[in-house]
Amino acid sequence: MTEKTCTKCSGLKALSDFPKRKSSADGRRNECTACTRASKLEWDSQNRDKIRTYHIRWSTREGGNYKEVVRRANKSSYQRNPEMHKEYYRIWYRNNKDKAAIASKEWRERIGREYFRTKRAENSENINARNRLNYKADPGKNQAKTRAYQAKKSQALPLWVGDVELDKIKEFYRIAAVLSKVTGMRYHVDHYYPLNGTTVSGLHVPENLQIIPAATNLSKRNKHPDDFEVLENT
Numbered sequence: 001m002t003e004k005t006c007t008k009c010s011g012l013k014a015l016s017d018f019p020k021r022k023s024s025a026d027g028r029r030n031e032c033t034a035c036t037r038a039s040k041l042e043w044d045s046q047n048r049d050k051i052r053t054y055h056i057r058w059s060t061r062e063g064g065n066y067k068e069v070v071r072r073a074n075k076s077s078y079q080r081n082p083e084m085h086k087e088y089y090r091i092w093y094r095n096n097k098d099k100a101a102i103a104s105k106e107w108r109e110r111i112g113r114e115y116f117r118t119k120r121a122e123n124s125e126n127i128n129a130r131n132r133l134n135y136k137a138d139p140g141k142n143q144a145k146t147r148a149y150q151a152k153k154s155q156a157l158p159l160w161v162g163d164v165e166l167d168k169i170k171e172f173y174r175i176a177a178v179l180s181k182v183t184g185m186r187y188h189v190d191h192y193y194p195l196n197g198t199t200v201s202g203l204h205v206p207e208n209l210q211i212i213p214a215a216t217n218l219s220k221r222n223k224h225p226d227d228f229e230v231l232e233n234t
């Protein structure tokens with residue numbers, strides 16, 4: 001049997017659309033995933049006090065306030081299984097680019113500025129000297145490196161960015177370098193959502209990159225892509 005009918009919405013759905021439950025004969029619950037999620041949200045919204053009491057009891061047992069305990073639990077879970085968490089964030093980012101842009105902007109305004117000002121002061125000498133030496137060997141690769149460093153500095157390179165993403169990012173810069181050489185026009189790798197935008201902040205990840213002629217990039221500066229498109233059409 002690969003399908004069954006949901007007892008709540010009566011929809012005929014694939015078995016994989018039902019949450020797992022070991023004690024059932026077919027190993028799945030009788031309410032589909034969508035219905036289970038909806039009932040949980042409804043239950044949560046009607047039982048806020050109960051949930052709060054439960055959270056307080058749990059965090060007291062773990063020795064801390066709720067936020068701290070959650071942070072600690074997340075951290076140790078991340079250390080146990082970093083790949084799972086990175087994959088989760090990757091998927092979340094793909095589906096919530098707008099939210100991520102706003103959240104990272106907020107984070108930077110709250111904490112980032114001071115932290116990175118100190119870091120920048122400590123590092124600028126070394127970085128500049130090394131960049132000058134490396135640049136000529138492989139402009140595309142070295143631009144990607146410089147950009148990744150700058151992005152990290154402004155916290156735009158999230159934890160879930162692994163080797164696969166870094167390779168994809170390098171590829172963008174290589175293609176831009178090759179395009180510039182072949183066409184004789186300058187091409188830049190552009191962040192669709194600017195890293196330090198006025199209303200949102202994008203991330204330095206493949207999904208937020210595009211290759212565009214340098215002239216367009218310079219006129220775009222740190223504008224939000226929506227403003228940018230309006231400007232282009234006028």
Ligand SMILES: [Zn+2]
Pocket residue numbers: 006007008009010011031032033034035036
């Ligand atoms: Zn259902």
